[in-house]
Amino acid sequence: xxxxxxLNALPDFQNAVVTIGSFDGVHLGHQQILDxxxxxxxxSDGESIVITFHPHxxxxxxxxDQSLQLITSIDEKVDLMxxxxxxxxxxxxxxxxxxxxSADEYIQKFLVEKFHPRYIxxxxxxxxxxxxxxxxxxxxxxxxQSGYEVEEIGKHEVEDIAVSSTKIRRALETGAVDQAYxxxxxxFFLTGTVVHGNKIGKKLGFPTxxxxxxxxxxxxxxxxxxxxxxxxxxxxxxGMLYIGxxxxxxxxQNKTIEVNLFDFDKDxxxxxxxxxxxxxxxxxxxxxxxxxLSMQLAQDRKETQAIIxxxxxxxxxxxxxxxxxxxxxxxxxxxxxxxxxxPKVLExxxxxxxxxxxxxxxxxxxxxxxxxxxxxxxxxDLKINYGFAEGYNQALEQVDAxxxxxxxxxxxxxxxxxxxxxxxxxxxxxxxxxxxxxxxYHEREKFEYAGAAGGWLDNLGYPFCRGRIFSVxxxxxxxxxxxxxxxxxxxxxxxxxxxxxxxxxxFDGDYFAHSEEIDxxxxxxxxxxxxxxxxxxxxxxxxxxxxxxxxxxKAFLNFRNSLFTLVKNETTSRLAWILPARLVLDGVAxxxxxxxxxxxxxxxxxxAHWSFFGQWKKTWQKRRANQDRVAKVSIAPExxxxxxxxxxxxxxxxAKNRHYFKDL
Numbered sequence: 001x002x003x004x005x006x007l008n009a010l011p012d013f014q015n016a017v018v019t020i021g022s023f024d025g026v027h028l029g030h031q032q033i034l035d036x037x038x039x040x041x042x043x044s045d046g047e048s049i050v051i052t053f054h055p056h057x058x059x060x061x062x063x064x065d066q067s068l069q070l071i072t073s074i075d076e077k078v079d080l081m082x083x084x085x086x087x088x089x090x091x092x093x094x095x096x097x098x099x100x101x102s103a104d105e106y107i108q109k110f111l112v113e114k115f116h117p118r119y120i121x122x123x124x125x126x127x128x129x130x131x132x133x134x135x136x137x138x139x140x141x142x143x144x145q146s147g148y149e150v151e152e153i154g155k156h157e158v159e160d161i162a163v164s165s166t167k168i169r170r171a172l173e174t175g176a177v178d179q180a181y182x183x184x185x186x187x188f189f190l191t192g193t194v195v196h197g198n199k200i201g202k203k204l205g206f207p208t209x210x211x212x213x214x215x216x217x218x219x220x221x222x223x224x225x226x227x228x229x230x231x232x233x234x235x236x237x238x239g240m241l242y243i244g245x246x247x248x249x250x251x252x253q254n255k256t257i258e259v260n261l262f263d264f265d266k267d268x269x270x271x272x273x274x275x276x277x278x279x280x281x282x283x284x285x286x287x288x289x290x291x292x293l294s295m296q297l298a299q300d301r302k303e304t305q306a307i308i309x310x311x312x313x314x315x316x317x318x319x320x321x322x323x324x325x326x327x328x329x330x331x332x333x334x335x336x337x338x339x340x341x342x343p344k345v346l347e348x349x350x351x352x353x354x355x356x357x358x359x360x361x362x363x364x365x366x367x368x369x370x371x372x373x374x375x376x377x378x379x380x381d382l383k384i385n386y387g388f389a390e391g392y393n394q395a396l397e398q399v400d401a402x403x404x405x406x407x408x409x410x411x412x413x414x415x416x417x418x419x420x421x422x423x424x425x426x427x428x429x430x431x432x433x434x435x436x437x438x439x440x441y442h443e444r445e446k447f448e449y450a451g452a453a454g455g456w457l458d459n460l461g462y463p464f465c466r467g468r469i470f471s472v473x474x475x476x477x478x479x480x481x482x483x484x485x486x487x488x489x490x491x492x493x494x495x496x497x498x499x500x501x502x503x504x505x506x507f508d509g510d511y512f513a514h515s516e517e518i519d520x521x522x523x524x525x526x527x528x529x530x531x532x533x534x535x536x537x538x539x540x541x542x543x544x545x546x547x548x549x550x551x552x553x554k555a556f557l558n559f560r561n562s563l564f565t566l567v568k569n570e571t572t573s574r575l576a577w578i579l580p581a582r583l584v585l586d587g588v589a590x591x592x593x594x595x596x597x598x599x600x601x602x603x604x605x606x607x608a609h610w611s612f613f614g615q616w617k618k619t620w621q622k623r624r625a626n627q628d629r630v631a632k633v634s635i636a637p638e639x640x641x642x643x644x645x646x647x648x649x650x651x652x653x654x655a656k657n658r659h660y661f662k663d664l
Contacts, residue, residue, distance in 0.1 A: 015046025451490025454533025487643030528636025
């Protein structure tokens, strides 16, 4: 990563994707913006650029206001940007002269001339220029002339970021560094230079490194004892940190920050030291004499060492545990896809996982290829083609892990794709399944048909997606980058709790393929669980890798299985009128196919109805069995209906010409 401080010596950026802000703390909300910037840079073969300011603009504009407390110093912020994979950080020296630029000068002389941006990713409420003249609409207007596009960060996301920053500060101000960690996505830092102290700690048997932060605006947690990780020249050590006024030492009544490093004996005066605050163990307090203080420090060290040891022990234990996630790829004649996409799965997946390839009776050389190229991976030979639904049922009976990640063979994953999904499931036990953002492999700026940014269901049981309604797929501009509860998650990349999958009966094998994930998700929702779409995780899907879109076979499965899903999951009172309405609309669809000359598709609808009514009794029996399964695992008295559109998507699309999810 390049760190650039001189605006007059900037390099020529290629297809620059720029975002601007203070990014104090670089917390989880900021990280979503950084993910968006990196994604746009990948899509446009460009560079990600974060523009930030030093000193903080508030210190320049309001020099008499000394109340500013920063979560991260500029150096800490830059280190975090490096950690999160940004290509360039430009630290703009913020001056009174810079603040006096007009909105036009800010855009043309600063943004356009210095960066030549392809995209600018910015908040809906961003103001700039003298007296805050410019806003996002003015930025967009200039973009038409200057050749850049503005990616707007919506109101909800901006407000979430502000709320997160406030919560983090409040947590740190009360010493709740563990709570701050959950909001930041990383530990809170204290970074400074080791300076000479009074050497009282050494006399007591607890030599300490005294830290000078060199930044009076750095937020400092309350006085007390903390368990910390300390980094010195890239080496990590456990430590016990003291922040306070040393009330026992009446002759030294001044604020001090000093750390006792475990298993450490080096002269580090003048060196940089970075502390990550892990836990707070007690308040500061006064003792009668140095002996009592020494006894308490001994107890403090035992307690902080135990905290550090437990953390490291949990890491070691996790490394020895079985994989928490089984990534199961169901393959059918997909040797080419395995050769192309399996290396990315192995490269971009971290943590405790196992990759399992289940072969669904392939007639190509898939199994021979796997045996030669990936002998260390587990292969399950199902012998015959069970279809997508039953093929996964058969394979997952032979797999043991808390989470199943069902992944199509024609999916390309990206860095961090799995972590973002698992983290959400671990954090919220009411989430039953989650999907990533699904983009098109061949048109990488567009959503992919199968799943897009999460599935919804309309009043008549027709599925659609954020980013895809019927055949219209939207360009991904970050408009659906917020975490959202949906109604169904796509089977192309589907993370589900294995216990729920098994207790709810898995997929319905009679579906063969298509809509089986909607049926399962509906059962999960009926049990009160959430289905989520997490766009921080991004994958690219070829689509139609084993069953081509827009074929009579696909139409048959589509029309038949959607009726199966309704009968098995809809309430009796609603089913009484929805089912006849759907049959009528299927007739309308047949007329549409007739006008398009798709006679085989008309035949597919007839065969779908014939198959559906031929299995009516069996389907009704499944309905009753599912009611029992749902009741046994239910966590709520009522079904979870989030992600259900109360109107007709058919009417909205064809009669009202609403082709984008945001217009519904």
